[in-house]
Amino acid sequence: MAKIVVVGAGFCGLSAALALRQAGADVTVLEARERVGGRVEAYANGLGEIIDTGGQFICDDMPEVMKRARHNGATLVESDFxxxxxxxxxxxxxxxxxxxxxxxxxxxxxxxxxxxxxxxxxxxxxxxxxxxxxxxxxxxxxxxxxxxxxxxxxxxxxxxxxxxxxxxxxxxxxxLQYSLAGTMQSLADQLAEELGASVRLAEPATRIEHADGGVRVQTDVACYEADAVLVAVPPMTAQRIDYQPPLPPRLAQALGAWQSGAxxxxxxxxxxxxxxxxxxxxxxxxxxxxxxxxxxxxxxxxxxxxxxxxxxxxxxxxxxxxxxxxxxxxxxxxxxxxxxxxxxxxxxxxxxWTDDRWSGGAYSDVIIDMAARDAESVIRAGAPPLFFASSELSPSFPGYIEGAIVAGRRATTGILSMLGDID
Ligand SMILES: Cc1cc2nc3c(=O)[nH]c(=O)nc-3n(C[C@H](O)[C@H](O)[C@H](O)COP(=O)(O)OP(=O)(O)OC[C@H]3O[C@@H](n4cnc5c(N)ncnc54)[C@H](O)[C@@H]3O)c2cc1C
Structure with missing residues (x-):
């Protein structure tokens, strides 16, 4: 059974991990924070009510997230404008x-x-x-x-x-058509529940050693060996991980072309x-x-x-x-x-969210390097067995929850084709 490490438990990483698991892979998800969801999060306000403090709204034209919400029995609240x-x-x-x-x-x-x-x-x-x-x-x-x-x-x-x-x-x-009565974070929690103990919270990946034969992903408490790794974090955040050997110059440059919003x-x-x-x-x-x-x-x-x-x-x-x-x-x-x-x-x-350590400062990172027209395709191609995905890189709805799900699923296709038939 192929072993894959997914770095990041936002909607991108969670969706990719579920698709990889479904394809028969042994998946471990490493998440830096003490919760899953990434740029989707919920906290109790001063009245004790749980509210969405990050990504919240979806609409009928976003098929993947709508399908997920319905599949998980989420109650949709229609916005009143x-x-x-x-x-x-x-x-x-x-x-x-x-x-x-x-x-x-x-x-x-x-x-x-x-x-x-x-x-x-x-x-x-x-x-x-x-x-x-x-x-x-x-x-x-x-x-x-x-x-x-x-x-x-x-x-x-x-x-x-x-x-x-x-x-x-x-x-x-x-x-802004709908939000979820139970918060969008609860949907991320449900995806993580499906993955069970393979999601490791409060374990940021600090170093990734990669070679043709596979990868070793280092955290402060453990080292995970795998056939491939999917770095499912925004480009600017991905850049901060220590890669050994260093990333190919074109890929490093493509990751460096972005700036987090605020x-x-x-x-x-x-x-x-x-x-x-x-x-x-x-x-x-x-x-x-x-x-x-x-x-x-x-x-x-x-x-x-x-x-x-x-x-x-x-x-x-x-x-x-x-x-x-x-x-x-x-x-x-x-x-x-x-x-x-x-x-x-x-x-x-x-x-x-400005300067958020783990997700950048806004809905998405944005390319600011004028010459980086191919940055997204270079990052999407990765350096197998090292792959990258995040909402920013999605062919539809980049910067949205929908985009995160689509980007995560799309990345799994590349990983699976590199690994061949893992059944
Ligand atoms: C305030 C706000 C409001 C928004 N509103 C909406 C909205 O209404 N509708 C909508 O569709 N979208 C909205 N968005 C955007 C949407 O939330 C994001 O585009 C989407 O959730 C990004 O998902 P992702 O998985 O690509 O990245 P993230 O959610 O950023 O996930 C990356 C994960 O990787 C983890 N991580 C980072 N580095 C490491 C590491 N070294 N090791 C391990 N883990 C690591 C992070 O902690 C995080 O959990 C909003 C975003 C914000 C901030």
Whole structure:
């Protein structure tokens, strides 16, 4: 029976491990943290309620995660976005709608270009934006949308990367359509339960020795010998493991082409969904400052909650001032947008992912090396018996839970074909 070590128990590593196990392999999963789930996590808020502090939302256009949720009997909670949204700084709904439609058109115009279009050569997203004739408010709405979703500065992101990545995010229904009543983390826990004792928590892989004959994966407490290893962690995090011999230069360079984004997720729990009494959906988009977004993430009307995200350079800037300052700033923004009731939450949970040691700082790492057009394919090819996968490398929904599952399954195909028929 082939032996395989999977490093990382996020949705990518767990999905890969289950597929490998199903194919007959003897799998060990090494996870650095004391829990599985990676960028999906749940914690108790100040009221003792278990809430999603990482990845949470899925939609009908994400087939693998939806299939998994249904297979595991998860109860879906449909998001309620009825009512008007609020645009900040305050502007008429008509003007806000014009800016929103303009920024969507701008995004479509960008995506209509091929990532290999020579006119994009050497151009960042910010460079491309400067060349567009759109009004300033449309450009500002585009910037806040992109910095809020990709969580890095437009000045750093190659235009070809954004196009290549965004084209793989193909949902037509809203991506915030559902969350899981029992939290997304509970789905990760169920996958880990299926794997049983082969998941080793609090055992970060520190060194991987690899040769044609197999691999030795070192942790602080043990050494695992295997026929192959799948490093199922984001590219920037994968780079920090000590590989012996060192990785082939092209692969090392491809892993070095990325930067982690920065995001802070704030969950403000209220006694009642006061925004609905004003005919509002709870959704707030900020054109200024760039990278802010809030929406109703209530589990039901007895659990009124707003999710507030700070993404990109703004998250880096706010992080410098500490948690209390983030709390005060978030509250102040919500009060201006939704009224004084927003200043009286029953609980406010802050999860700052910026500089997260094990998963990078945001929804995904992003390529910032202009010349690294082949970085993803080089990493996906790996250096057998050493393989790599993470949501970032997925052909569909990179940076999402769906992408993590797809990337994990896809990586198993490469491993199995290297090992041949392991039955
Ligand atoms: C705040 C936030 C909100 C998000 N919201 C959504 C959402 O609503 N919907 C959605 O679809 N996606 C969302 N995402 C993105 C989504 O959560 C991720 O894209 C996805 O979960 C990534 O899965 P992964 O397995 O590729 O990586 P990870 O989840 O990062 O898993 C990697 C695992 O490897 C472990 N690890 C790292 N280094 C080592 C080592 N040396 N040895 C052993 N283990 C190691 C880590 O601890 C981690 O468990 C969100 C992410 C964040 C941070």
């Amino acid at each position: 009825s009512g008007n949204y609020v645009a900040q700084p305050e502007t008429s709904l008509q003007e806000a709608e014009r800016a929103r439609a303009g920024s969507t058109a701008l995004r479509e115009r960008m995506n209509s270009l091929s990532p290999d279009d020579p006119s994009l050569s050497g151009m960042t997203v910010a460079d491309w934006l400067t060349l567009q004739d759109d009004p300033d408010e449309v450009k500002a709405a585009f910037r806040t949308m992109i910095e809020g979703l990709w969580c890095v500065s437009l000045e750093l992101m190659p235009a070809w990367y954004l196009i290549d990545n965004d084209r793989r995010i193909t949902n037509e229904v809203g991506e 995001v802070i997720k704030v969950l403000a729990r209220y006694a009642r969904p006061f925004w609905r009494e004003k005919g509002l959906s709870g959704m707030v988009t900020w054109r200024e400052p760039s990278g802010l977004f809030a929406f109703d993430s209530s589990r039901d009307s007895n659990h009124a909650q707003l999710a507030f995200f700070i993404g990109g350079p703004l998250a880096v800037a706010w992080s410098r001032y500490g948690e209390q300052a983030i709390r005060d700033a978030a509250k102040a923004k919500l009060v201006i947008a939704l009224g004084p009731e927003a200043g009286e939450p029953l609980d406010m949970t802050i999860r700052n």
